[in-house]
Amino acid sequence: xxxxxxxxxxxxxxxxxxxxxxxxxxxxxxxxxxxxxxxxxxxxxxxxxxxxxxxxxxxxxxxxxxxxxxxxxxxxxxxxxxxxxxxxxxxxxxxxxxxxxxxxxxxxxxxxxxxxxxxxxxxxxxxxxxxxxxxxxxxxxxxxxxxxxxxxxxxxxxxxxxxxxxxxxxxxxxxxxxxxxxxxxxxxxxxxxxxxxxxxxxxxxxxxxxxxxxxxxxxxxxxxxxxxxxxxxxxxxxxxxxxxxxxxxxxxxxxxxxxxxxxxxxxxxxxxxxxxxxxxxxxxxxxxxxxxxxxxxxxxxxxxxxxxxxxxxxxxxxxxxxxxxxxxxxxxxxxxxxxxxxx
Ligand SMILES: [Fe+2]
Numbered sequence: 127x128x129x130x131x132x133x134x135x136x137x138x139x140x141x142x143x144x145x146x147x148x149x150x151x152x153x154x155x156x157x158x159x160x161x162x163x164x165x166x167x168x169x170x171x172x173x174x175x176x177x178x179x180x181x182x183x184x185x186x187x188x189x190x191x192x193x194x195x196x197x198x199x200x201x202x203x204x205x206x207x208x209x210x211x212x213x214x215x216x217x218x219x220x221x222x223x224x225x226x227x228x229x230x231x232x233x234x235x236x237x238x239x240x241x242x243x244x245x246x247x248x249x250x251x252x253x254x255x256x257x258x259x260x261x262x263x264x265x266x267x268x269x270x271x272x273x274x275x276x277x278x279x280x281x282x283x284x285x286x287x288x289x290x291x292x293x294x295x296x297x298x299x300x301x302x303x304x305x306x307x308x309x310x311x312x313x314x315x316x317x318x319x320x321x322x323x324x325x326x327x328x329x330x331x332x333x334x335x336x337x338x339x340x341x342x343x344x345x346x347x348x349x350x351x352x353x354x355x356x357x358x359x360x361x362x363x364x365x366x367x368x369x370x371x372x373x374x375x376x377x378x379x380x381x382x383x384x385x386x387x388x389x390x391x392x393x394x395x396x397x398x399x400x401x402x403x404x405x406x407x408x409x410x411x412x413x414x415x416x417x418x419x420x421x422x423x424x425x426x427x428x429x430x431x432x433x434x435x436x437x438x439x440x441x442x443x444x445x446x447x448x449x450x451x452x453x454x455x456x457x458x459x460x461x462x463x464x465x466x467x468x469x
Contacts, residue, residue, distance in 0.1 A: 127272060127387035128461040129153045130349040132238030134248050136381035136393050139263055140231045143167050147191065149182040153237050154386045157224060158182040162189040167233050168202035169224035181221065230254045231263065232381070238464070249351050253377060253397045260401070262408035264394040267419050271426035273350070273384040274454060275433070276392060279422055280352035280380055281306075281315045281449035283342040289425055293418045294356070298322035299340075306448040311456070313346040315449035321361040327414055328358040331400055331407070332374035337361040341370055346449065348456045352380040375399045378415065388430055394419065 135152060142148075143161045149172055150157050156172035158181050172180045174193040184194040190207055192199045199208040204223035206215050225236040225243035229250070236243035253259040269276055279285065283304050286295030304317045318341045324334040332338075338358040345353040359365045359373025377397045384390050394415065401407035433439075443451065 127154070127384070128457075129237070129273075129384055130457060130460045131464055132236075132242055133350060134227070134234040134236055134243075135350060135383045137167070137169065137226065137233045137235040137383070138266070138393070140228050140233055143233060145186060147182045147184070147186065149180065151385050152235065152383055155237070156180060156182075157235070158191065159226075159233075159235075160186065160191075162202050164189070166202070167226045167228065169226050169235050170200065170202070170204055171222040171224075173221065174198055174200075175219060175221060230261070249347060249381075251353065251377070251397075258402075259397050259399055260403055260408065261397045262395060262405070262412065264396065264412050264415060267392040267394060267423060269390045269392055269423055269426050270388060271390055271430040272387055273382050273390045274457070275426055275429055276382055276390045277346060277349070277352070277453055278450040279426060280354070280382075281313050281344045281346040281453055282446065283315060283317050283344060284446040285425075286342070289421050290418045293326045293414045296323060296325050304446055304449070306452065308452060309345075311348050313348065313449050313453050313456070314343060315346070316341070316343040318367075324358055327376075327411075328374060330414065331376075331398075331411060332358055334358055334360070339363075339365060339373075341367070344449070346453055348453060349460060350382045350384075352382070354378040354380070371399060376411070388434065392419070 137150060137159060143159060145161060148159045150159060157169050158172040159167055159169045161167050170181060172182050174181055174195065176198050177195050179193055179195040181191045181193055184192050187199060190199045190201050197210040198206060200221055201207050204221045206219035209215060225240050227234045227245040227248060229248050234248050254261055287297060287300045299319045302317050302319050304315055307314045318339060320339050321337050322340065324338045328334050328338060339361050340358045341356060343355040355377050357370060357373050357375035365373055379395050381393045382390055396411060
């Protein structure tokens, strides 16, 4: 499986990391992560260079990790600091260190060339820190699917009518065409469903009982982040696109971290402009998201199984697939660019 490496991926929410050694697989690489006494999250190749025992099976000695086999010890920078029984520490005695950075309560890890890691490139949207908005963290959804199929689902307003009939979609949207645009490295797929009954989500949040205008903007930041801007407003208000924040608006954020060719972690959260600082409302909203995302999980698992069973079978392309085709083309270009640079 091809992955974009020069990219910040999410390793987890900040509150998930402490002194314990945590093992993760990202882009098929095994990594051990832990929080040092300085408060930083260290991320090291999870393999002692001596006999290849995972360092996550060793133990913390201060801020270092001692291998559980022969006691070779590595600092949070990845260099060997002790070899029991010899004074000479060879240059080859090190493990790869992955740059990390924390922002907005999220731990980011850089999977590419360390010297190219720039925290200024980490994803941001102003609603994270705007007092008119309330962020609420969700969970890690472990999907049995490669990341490309997951991304397809996250630039796809058309599936909600069929996959999420009780929460995020209803039959009113079935025949409304979707529009796709490219904005730099972001694929934007959108549609408005005007003057139609509210979906379950906005009956609960917004208290809409009459017809609403409902929008969906799927911003897919190539290769690994999706922001789904969706909301509703009273149909009588006839809100134009640029004034939609006057309605009830929610951003569902998905951070994709590929594990391997058939598994992806989708860490999700939301930011909303209603029920600010009301954690109960945030939890209730997340409960609805969980219903919807479990529906996606079942679909994506079955799609992956079928794709793996008959590899190479060409899918029929529909008008609604313009966004996902563009996404895949952009990923291919990034991967090819990295490969060329490496040669
Ligand atoms: Fe979905």
